[in-house]
Amino acid sequence: MFFRLIACSALMAAGFATFAPAGAAGQATDPFDSPVWRDILEMEFDGAEVVYDQSIYLVVPDQVEEAFSVPVVMNFAHTPYTVAEIALFAENNPFPIVARIYPQRGFKAVGFDIRLERSTPVRAAIMDGDGVWHVVQKQVLVMTPGGCSAPDGAAGGAAMGKIAMRQFVRTNGGSRLKVRIGHPMHTGLVVDDAGDAIPAQYIERLSVRDEFGGLASMVLWASVAANPVFMFDLPETQQSVRVTAEDTDGTAFILDGKPSAM
Amino acid sequence: MALSAAVAQAGDYGLAPFETAPGVYTFWGEQADLLPSNGGNIANAGFIVGAKSVLVIDAGPTRRYAEQMLDAIRATTDRPIIAVVVTHHHQDHSFGIPVFVEHGLDVIMHPGAAAMLVRDGDILLNFVTELVGAAWTDGTTIGAPTHPITEATSIDLGDRDVDVEIFEGGHTPGDLVVYDGATKTLFAGDLVFNGRVPTVPHGDVQTWRGQLVTLDKWDWRRLIPGHGPLVADRTVLDGMSDYLAFLEARVACSYRMGDSPAETLMAEVPDAYTGLFGIDREYQRAVLQLFRKYDETAPPPCP
Numbered sequence: 001m002f003f004r005l006i007a008c009s010a011l012m013a014a015g016f017a018t019f020a021p022a023g024a025a026g027q028a029t030d031p032f033d034s035p036v037w038r039d040i041l042e043m044e045f046d047g048a049e050v051v052y053d054q055s056i057y058l059v060v061p062d063q064v065e066e067a068f069s070v071p072v073v074m075n076f077a078h079t080p081y082t083v084a085e086i087a088l089f090a091e092n093n094p095f096p097i098v099a100r101i102y103p104q105r106g107f108k109a110v111g112f113d114i115r116l117e118r119s120t121p122v123r124a125a126i127m128d129g130d131g132v133w134h135v136v137q138k139q140v141l142v143m144t145p146g147g148c149s150a151p152d153g154a155a156g157g158a159a160m161g162k163i164a165m166r167q168f169v170r171t172n173g174g175s176r177l178k179v180r181i182g183h184p185m186h187t188g189l190v191v192d193d194a195g196d197a198i199p200a201q202y203i204e205r206l207s208v209r210d211e212f213g214g215l216a217s218m219v220l221w222a223s224v225a226a227n228p229v230f231m232f233d234l235p236e237t238q239q240s241v242r243v244t245a246e247d248t249d250g251t252a253f254i255l256d257g258k259p260s261a262m
Numbered sequence: 263m264a265l266s267a268a269v270a271q272a273g274d275y276g277l278a279p280f281e282t283a284p285g286v287y288t289f290w291g292e293q294a295d296l297l298p299s300n301g302g303n304i305a306n307a308g309f310i311v312g313a314k315s316v317l318v319i320d321a322g323p324t325r326r327y328a329e330q331m332l333d334a335i336r337a338t339t340d341r342p343i344i345a346v347v348v349t350h351h352h353q354d355h356s357f358g359i360p361v362f363v364e365h366g367l368d369v370i371m372h373p374g375a376a377a378m379l380v381r382d383g384d385i386l387l388n389f390v391t392e393l394v395g396a397a398w399t400d401g402t403t404i405g406a407p408t409h410p411i412t413e414a415t416s417i418d419l420g421d422r423d424v425d426v427e428i429f430e431g432g433h434t435p436g437d438l439v440v441y442d443g444a445t446k447t448l449f450a451g452d453l454v455f456n457g458r459v460p461t462v463p464h465g466d467v468q469t470w471r472g473q474l475v476t477l478d479k480w481d482w483r484r485l486i487p488g489h490g491p492l493v494a495d496r497t498v499l500d501g502m503s504d505y506l507a508f509l510e511a512r513v514a515c516s517y518r519m520g521d522s523p524a525e526t527l528m529a530e531v532p533d534a535y536t537g538l539f540g541i542d543r544e545y546q547r548a549v550l551q552l553f554r555k556y557d558e559t560a561p562p563p564c565p
Contacts, residue, residue, distance in 0.1 A: 168520025
């Protein structure tokens with residue numbers, strides 16, 4: 001119990017208490033002034049309006065030891081606009097775009113595990129209902145590079161295509177759904193013991209729906225970690241969830257189930 | 263504590279045995295990361311000299327280390343070396359094994375450790391080479407024990423019987439410790455870390471804590487840990503056990519609340535543990551590893 005309180009209060013202190021007030025003015029220029037990001041903006045945002053602000057809370061460790069599986073959470077609990085689309089980037093990765101997420105109804109947080117090849121800004125870009133992109137970033141120091149290109153210490157462990165779901169009652173109300181998908185998520189950049197490149201094979205499409213309707217569909221790229229755990233914060237408790245995933249080889253995985261409570 | 267002499271050049275470990283107790287010698291590793299300046303010499307090894315023969319404890323992190331260790335032992339005593347006990351499979355203790363095999367010496371190890379070495383050896387070797395440089399690891403290969411043991415064994419060195427005891431599933435699937443009754447000295451391998459954060463990826467926290475209780479009850483006067491300086495004070499074992507309990511409780515409670523590890527890692531490490539060498543890295547590794555473990559098997563209750 002002691003630790004439960006500690007963990008909870010630390011979350012509040014480190015996270016939500018430092019939240020910028022809703023609607024805090026952003027800025028129009030990249031606070032990191034990164035030329036790589038300038039190129040990504042041109043390719044991915046096609047002239048749309050971009051503002052740098054603190055409108056979402058991006059949770060990712062400042063310093064990372066195991067670069068092949070880095071947990072990231074994007075929290076919208078205090079976001080003052082409707083989240084229409086989410087894009088996540090690790091701009092110094094071989095594949096800077098990590099994921100695009102299309103919410104089908106409101107959720108308060110989404111998270112999953114990503115690969116980082118080297119130290120990089122991690123950026124979440126959120127499109128509001130008016131088509132403006134709000135970008136929030138955090139610099140992450142990677143101590144042992146190679147999260148995309150070195151043999152992956154996390155690739156084993158789960159059977160390919162095995163999907164497991166768990167549901168948690170959150171202390172701040174609502175529930176959190178976690179979906180874990182067994183998949184090696186090969187980037188195509190790792191060389192096996194015989195010196196041959198392991199071909200790229202990763203989940204590129206994922207959608208989640210429950211008895212209330214569609215939740216989100218996602219397009220993923222090779223920077224998502226092996227055996228990723230996807231999580232969503234929702235106002236409701238789910239009785240029935242359907243997860244549909246398809247990888248780059250065209251293999252489809254579908255699971256209907258009731259998430260086990262914890 | 264006595265550290266190895268400063269290294270003059272890559273490839274030369276400058277190994278000097280320190281007589282910890284009569285006839286019991288230690289090669290103290292550096293309390294440091296794997297670095298080009300230390301060639302991976304971060305763990306403690308040693309040897310016990312009996313009236314007739316010599317037993318070596320741990321094979322060191324590279325071929326060069328093992329060769330230089332054998333030279334250093336032969337410069338200390340002319341009694342024949344009969345065997346090496348490899349306390350577990352981690353690279354800093356086991357990568358010198360082939361040198362002992364080539365010299366016709368018995369290599370004693372737990373079969374669970376041997377299996378882990380088969381599974382992870384090549385990956386670990388690449389990892390170490392990247393960190394310390396090929397000048398240190400050149401020629402290093404992954405070895406196997408000649409004598410896998412699953413039961414406690416006594417080894418007669420002449421005037422002294424040395425006991426090899428078995429601890430499974432705490433720190434790794436197969437850890438061995440070596441006890442010299444003549445001097446009441448215990449080589450505890452990595453069951454005990456002194457001043458350094460224990461690594462948990464290959465073990466089970468509760469099992470390990472139980473093993474620390476067992477070790478605490480043994481009649482030893484001095485304990486040579488796998489990492490860090492000589493242990494004479496039993497509170498070191500309690501402190502280690504406390505850290506392991508803290509770690510498991512924090513992750514188990516956080517997991518049960520539904521946190522992402524990214525959220526768990528925002529909470530500070532208590533002051534009692536911030537001074538442990540390697541806490542920044544190993545704590546994060548351990549949290550992520552325990553999260554993955556609890557995805558497979560339910561976490562223990564939140565205390």
